[in-house]
Amino acid sequence: MSLMLDPPTDTRDETLDHEVLRQAIRAACDRIAPTWPLDRFIAVNPWWGHRDRPIEEAAAQLAVQAGSPLLMPRAEFLRHWKAGTLGAPDLQAAIDAAGSHETVASLLGRCQADPPPPARLPLVTDLLDAGRDLRHAVAWRDAVTHHISQCCAAYFDDAQAAWGPDRSGGLYACWLRQSAHDLGPGMLMGFRGFSRRVAQLPREPQALIAQALQALRVPAQAQEAYLGALLLSINGWAAWCAYLRWQARLQQQDDDHLVQLLAVRLAWEWLLHQGHAAHDLASRLAAGWQRQAQAVAGARRAARADWLWQDALERSYQAPLCEALAHGGTQPETAPAVQAVFCIDVRSEVFRRALEAAGPQVHTRGFAGFFAMPVAWQALGTELQRPQLPGLLAPALCATEDSDEPGLGQWLARRRRQRLRWSQAWQAFKGSAGSGFSFVESCGLALAAPLLQRGLGRGGRAQPVEQAGLPADAAARLRPRWPAAPDGSDLPARVQAAAQALTAMGLKQGLARLVLLAGHGSSSQNNPHAAGLDCGACGGQTGEVNARLLAGLLNDPAVRQGLQAQGIALPATTWFVAGLHDTTTDECRLFDLDLLPASHAPDRAQLQAWLAEAGDRARAERAPGLGLGHLAGDAPALRQALQSRSQDWAQLRPEWGLAGCAAFIVAPRQRTRGLDLGGRAFLHDYDWRQDEGWRVLTLILTAPMVVTQWINAQYHASTVDPQRYGSGDKLLHNVVGGHLGVFEGNGGDLRIGLPLQSVHDGEGWRHVPLRLSVFVQAPAAAIESVITGHEVVRQLVHHGWLHLFRLGDDGGVWRYRVAEGGAAWVSEQAAAAA
Numbered sequence: 001m002s003l004m005l006d007p008p009t010d011t012r013d014e015t016l017d018h019e020v021l022r023q024a025i026r027a028a029c030d031r032i033a034p035t036w037p038l039d040r041f042i043a044v045n046p047w048w049g050h051r052d053r054p055i056e057e058a059a060a061q062l063a064v065q066a067g068s069p070l071l072m073p074r075a076e077f078l079r080h081w082k083a084g085t086l087g088a089p090d091l092q093a094a095i096d097a098a099g100s101h102e103t104v105a106s107l108l109g110r111c112q113a114d115p116p117p118p119a120r121l122p123l124v125t126d127l128l129d130a131g132r133d134l135r136h137a138v139a140w141r142d143a144v145t146h147h148i149s150q151c152c153a154a155y156f157d158d159a160q161a162a163w164g165p166d167r168s169g170g171l172y173a174c175w176l177r178q179s180a181h182d183l184g185p186g187m188l189m190g191f192r193g194f195s196r197r198v199a200q201l202p203r204e205p206q207a208l209i210a211q212a213l214q215a216l217r218v219p220a221q222a223q224e225a226y227l228g229a230l231l232l233s234i235n236g237w238a239a240w241c242a243y244l245r246w247q248a249r250l251q252q253q254d255d256d257h258l259v260q261l262l263a264v265r266l267a268w269e270w271l272l273h274q275g276h277a278a279h280d281l282a283s284r285l286a287a288g289w290q291r292q293a294q295a296v297a298g299a300r301r302a303a304r305a306d307w308l309w310q311d312a313l314e315r316s317y318q319a320p321l322c323e324a325l326a327h328g329g330t331q332p333e334t335a336p337a338v339q340a341v342f343c344i345d346v347r348s349e350v351f352r353r354a355l356e357a358a359g360p361q362v363h364t365r366g367f368a369g370f371f372a373m374p375v376a377w378q379a380l381g382t383e384l385q386r387p388q389l390p391g392l393l394a395p396a397l398c399a400t401e402d403s404d405e406p407g408l409g410q411w412l413a414r415r416r417r418q419r420l421r422w423s424q425a426w427q428a429f430k431g432s433a434g435s436g437f438s439f440v441e442s443c444g445l446a447l448a449a450p451l452l453q454r455g456l457g458r459g460g461r462a463q464p465v466e467q468a469g470l471p472a473d474a475a476a477r478l479r480p481r482w483p484a485a486p487d488g489s490d491l492p493a494r495v496q497a498a499a500q501a502l503t504a505m506g507l508k509q510g511l512a513r514l515v516l517l518a519g520h521g522s523s524s525q526n527n528p529h530a531a532g533l534d535c536g537a538c539g540g541q542t543g544e545v546n547a548r549l550l551a552g553l554l555n556d557p558a559v560r561q562g563l564q565a566q567g568i569a570l571p572a573t574t575w576f577v578a579g580l581h582d583t584t585t586d587e588c589r590l591f592d593l594d595l596l597p598a599s600h601a602p603d604r605a606q607l608q609a610w611l612a613e614a615g616d617r618a619r620a621e622r623a624p625g626l627g628l629g630h631l632a633g634d635a636p637a638l639r640q641a642l643q644s645r646s647q648d649w650a651q652l653r654p655e656w657g658l659a660g661c662a663a664f665i666v667a668p669r670q671r672t673r674g675l676d677l678g679g680r681a682f683l684h685d686y687d688w689r690q691d692e693g694w695r696v697l698t699l700i701l702t703a704p705m706v707v708t709q710w711i712n713a714q715y716h717a718s719t720v721d722p723q724r725y726g727s728g729d730k731l732l733h734n735v736v737g738g739h740l741g742v743f744e745g746n747g748g749d750l751r752i753g754l755p756l757q758s759v760h761d762g763e764g765w766r767h768v769p770l771r772l773s774v775f776v777q778a779p780a781a782a783i784e785s786v787i788t789g790h791e792v793v794r795q796l797v798h799h800g801w802l803h804l805f806r807l808g809d810d811g812g813v814w815r816y817r818v819a820e821g822g823a824a825w826v827s828e829q830a831a832a833a834a
Contacts, residue, residue: 045713160738205263236750343369381416495562519543523646
């Protein structure tokens, strides 16, 4: 098909309300959630920008803008019904809570077939595709996405390619320059004169947006939604640009790449419209978006029954959990021989339960896995700094590493720099154009043995990035270092950091002889999304650095003396030990044992024995879900199988990560100890009696709760809309730009979110998309004060993005119910009795 396009006409109208336009652009961009790069891959709620709306309204808006669902197909709800996962009482409770006129019978009737999806309002590309036979042609929507995506991949490339485009002037200017010499649209899509017409576009992205919207006659009241739909059509790269803006704003700056990407996508709409005057595209586009508000209202009405099913499915999970929490867990009767602080991660719940079963004298606690260390990390002999804290925060300082042996650190730093320079030169040779066809022939035999070993799962564990370029035994001789001043002026800051961590963890009194600070990480090979299996609270890294930093601070005599001056007296017999829980193998490694006092050697030996037994128990529990149930009774064989799994470069599912996550429980461990929560609950210790002014509660509900909601929402989105919010099939992944993300194949949009293999086992979904249920043991007034005083918390709770429950000290459980007349706490026990 040949398209004869006239040059774009300058249709600027001096009466254009530029402030309204700026607000529409800003609002559309604010709806896009960021995605983190692969080496810092953390879970993100892709609907974060919609939290100011009720979730049902946001779902309707996204359906109209992008055809994107927030709910499972009805067939999935029916499958849960037939499996007995949810029953008539759950459906009736959902109906009653919504004040609906539906009945259980009518809902079952609706579930027999999926209704047609709400009509997505069209873009110009859609209007053109609607009149074409796409069986033997490339859709314009796909062609435009591919063209923009290839430009973005080159523009944002971070040293993966040895050459790149001219980035001066920004993304929009780069696209203009590339497109001015691009013959692809003409040759592949029959777009004659494409380059010449691109050259006539406005040079500034804001001017392009203003002129294009006028030319396309998009109604003013629909401009935000239309611009948002354009960004959603290239959502992967929009999310990357949103990440750049997020990082800039953490540094009190800003970034406009998202606006420039919007201009690029809108430019395509304008250019295609200009060549089809006979099709009257502007009028058809305007007519469609004129009814945007009605379309959203219609989509919301059509989904009412589906939201009742969703609420019923969530209640089917909440009801037995409320019952278990009402009766509480088992109170340990003995003083602790060991206190072990683990990350709140749902995988830690399984290991903590196993550890307490192995050693009843072990008292475990849950805390965010960065251990309140607000740091970035710079490995010895490198310039690279990486955050070791949640993506919501900016690091306050940079930690490093060194050796206790005089001069060793300097020698290792020099050696590492030499090795890394050699490695960089080697990578440049492998990636150069001249060696592209000769590399395998020249070096194939030399690389055959390592490749064979990795293919058989015998290549050893992947070397952590912080150990790259170091001799094999050097890592054990280095320790993380808090940034120190030669004159000791940093001591007050170190004391303050230690005091804040102890206060937040509730560890200011009653300490055992050994306190384990256990971060976590994962082992896998050949896995671009490996960081997604590490600690999200540590910015997609392992928790080793944070645990060792805090243990070092708390064992420092000068810091302890400073803490005593603040009223925090750590017993002289208490020693803090850092550890790392490998969530793939359920092994727990301890660090810096050479510093452990000889008096604590028996305590250490006992702890290691308990950790080993806990590993056996946890592995046996996880084995059936990994297809290894036949080895659950053979501890050595199962341990070996999981170690091999972690080293196998062809393994698509080294572990299940946080699949199944559904609850966040903020309460003393006594409330949950002994309860089998199935590895589905985040556990954060909290005792409101020790929380003066609700400072700790505020911190938990504004930070860890938000992080857990992000995780829950990402798994949810990657399940209900894997095409838009999942990264596709691991077998087809190609890393883009060194670490930006992946393509599924060699083109299309940047894929974000979780790989299909993280949520699906090949036969069915391993993650059930439920909104997060948050349980907090604290007075109602305390919880309400946080809701009232913090907009983000209020939006998540009042707009239905999560469920909130209160746990009473006497065993009661109340649901926070929001209705038109206000909010109230409703007893779950009363509801169950009814």
